[in-house]
Amino acid sequence: MPSRFRRRSTRRRPATAGFSLIEMLVAVAIVGLLIGVVGPAAMRQLQSSRVTTAEAQITQLRSALDIFLIEVGRYPTEQEGLNALINGAGTIPGWNGPYLRDGNLPADPWGGTFLYSLDQGQVRITSLGADGQPGGTGVDADVEG
Numbered sequence: 001m002p003s004r005f006r007r008r009s010t011r012r013r014p015a016t017a018g019f020s021l022i023e024m025l026v027a028v029a030i031v032g033l034l035i036g037v038v039g040p041a042a043m044r045q046l047q048s049s050r051v052t053t054a055e056a057q058i059t060q061l062r063s064a065l066d067i068f069l070i071e072v073g074r075y076p077t078e079q080e081g082l083n084a085l086i087n088g089a090g091t092i093p094g095w096n097g098p099y100l101r102d103g104n105l106p107a108d109p110w111g112g113t114f115l116y117s118l119d120q121g122q123v124r125i126t127s128l129g130a131d132g133q134p135g136g137t138g139v140d141a142d143v144e145g
Contacts, residue, residue: 040099061085061100077118127142
């Protein structure tokens, strides 16, 4: 028979056994260590980004309040609060809003509401942080602007 018509061997190679139990345990241990190291760092980064988001939202609210001031001639009273930025047609002379893009007041990054106060013409907007209580430290600290 010519060489190009040779029969191929039908012998099979022995199958490899796959991963051993020890190899699997080592892999699981490595993944566990990575999660233990990376997880807390990721959570710290998440909390830090929430503070940055709160600061950006406060800046947005301040800009809307400045436009309100230009059009109405004053800042909202404490009784009107931040709601005056979205509701005021017919009750506030000169009101030409809503002054926020979506027509809604944003919640702070922790799901709470921003506090508004007006003291001698000075506007203060505050997020109470992760704990939702005044004061605090770390991620529980108030974010003010």
